[in-house]
Amino acid sequence: MRAMQYRHFGGPDQIMAAEVPTPRPTATQLLVKVAGTSVNPVDWKLRRTQGLLYRPVPFPSIPGADISGKVVEVGGQVTRFKPGDRLFAMASVRFGAACAEYAVVEEQAAAQAPANLPLAEAAALPLAGLTALQSLRDLGGIAAGQHVLIGGAAGGVGHFAVQIAKHHGAHVTAVCSGKHAEFVRGLGADVVIDYTLRKELTVERPYDLVLDLIVRAPLRDFFAVMAPAGVVVSTLPTFSRVSTALLLPFVSRRRVRFTMVKARAADLDQLRMLCEAGKLRPVIDRTFALAELAAAHAYSQQGHAAGKILVTVK
């Protein structure tokens, strides 16, 4: 089968097309004919080996954790899928191998794709959608009426987080550049802070929950605008943030929690239901063909996508 892979760490130019054997599913896995995948920052961070927390990938490495497509074959212990089903799934971040014509994924990391989305587009949902859902609901304990601040609101995770926070009845303040202000308002944000104009955070009422997707400011900037028992949820566990999180309980009721996204079928089902109910939609910033994966990585690395970067597999 055709796949995109790299054999050395480095820039997007390391990504090349290759003919590789089609993978075989184990007893708990599904073999999927891939319709779409999407680029997440972790894909190029792994390729660059940036960050001490990332374990190296094995070479040659086929990147990609997000998968949508049709089931071709099921392992002997699979119970929820049969050949022909439309699914979306989050494969392992290190071994995902979604950037190929076929991929295998664990049954417990897959769900039926939303019926109201083109199959390829369902690949925009898994990793970023699960991160937004698990961060707000499980770590943030989001509740109706809360004031929520989302830093990085226009990006892959952020644009889902705005919609999920609104679904939970929160009042949402989105932080993004001015050129994306209308975009995040269209997703439901009540207030927009343009970080290119205003360096300090503003507050009408203290924030109960801060979702921090872009580490730019020290945590004390958030604490200055937060409720006394407010929670910061961050997707980026930097050394200084982890240290602050450990020491904070001795001096404050505020809490800092870190997301490690988990591939859970029940949460994918939740995303599917929100989509089908019209409460959640992936916005595709740009679509690339599989052969253009290097360009898709380079675009993601610029860090200014509005919504998701989709890769379609014909």
Ligand SMILES: NC(=O)c1ccc[n+]([C@@H]2O[C@H](COP(=O)([O-])OP(=O)(O)OC[C@H]3O[C@@H](n4cnc5c(N)ncnc54)[C@H](OP(=O)(O)O)[C@@H]3O)[C@@H](O)[C@H]2O)c1
């Ligand atoms: N720990 C985990 O489990 C986990 C899971 C998923 C993601 N992550 C991490 O979370 C981060 C966000 O992921 P993502 O997929 O949302 O990334 P992304 O799609 O690349 O985010 C791009 C967005 O960042 C915004 N941005 C850039 N600088 C900003 C700033 N100073 N203030 C506010 N917004 C800014 C851009 O908006 P403008 O163009 O308007 O500037 C753009 O819309 C990544 O570092 C990723 O690796 C971690």
